[in-house]
Amino acid sequence: MKVIITKDYEELSEKAFEIMAGVLKKKPDAVLGLATGSTPVGLYKKMIEDCKNGGISYKAVKTANLDEYVGLTPDNDQSYRYFMRHNLFDHIDIDLENTNIENGVASDLQKECERYNALLRTLPRDVQVLGIGANGHIAFNEPGTPFDSETHVVDLTENTIKMNARFFENEKDVPRRALTMGPKNIMEAKKILILAVGANKADAVKGMLNGPVDPALPASILQRHPDCTLIADEAAAAYVK
């Protein structure tokens, strides 16, 4: 895995944008695998700024997001569909029809997972953006998720519910389940860009880079990807030699 350590979040977002822009300049109709959460917001701001200034166009771009909470409608401001519109899609020239995310309010969640897996087979990702959980999760693949899993329904761990409570008024409002791409879908991307910010990610980053490849730390599977770059700020990279 290639490792880039940056002095701060601004530099991390700039480096991430350079890699994203490199993919899009080579392939204007690229398929982007996208993540939510705090970490990629700086990257998305750079993409917006650049697009507004006449840079990269997203007219031919398609996207597939990693995950969505179960039970939140797209207009719920805590849903990941809403997050993506608010933090990226509504501010660039992308066609919303070309953006994809699991439907967390599907009446049959199992069927929805099958639909999304079938869709992903038609949308090979040129680059996949990831954040990392303090427990080493990628997307909502919590510790113990088999590496060969595809999109599935997950029960979120207490740790993840607590971490994500900061986005909700009350911890009890955090959905307990989500739909998520599995490690297998993630590993199919041609290029992976994993971003890590803050001291609370330092242990997970260390385990991902140096620990055994083990489902106990889902991000460790990325050691086996042929083109994966970690960009971490100094705090998240505290234990990286």
Ligand code: F6R
């Ligand atoms: C988000 C996602 C999660 C986050 C991770 C880190 O789509 O799949 O795995 O990337 O929980 O979240 P933040 O960036 O908020 O620290």
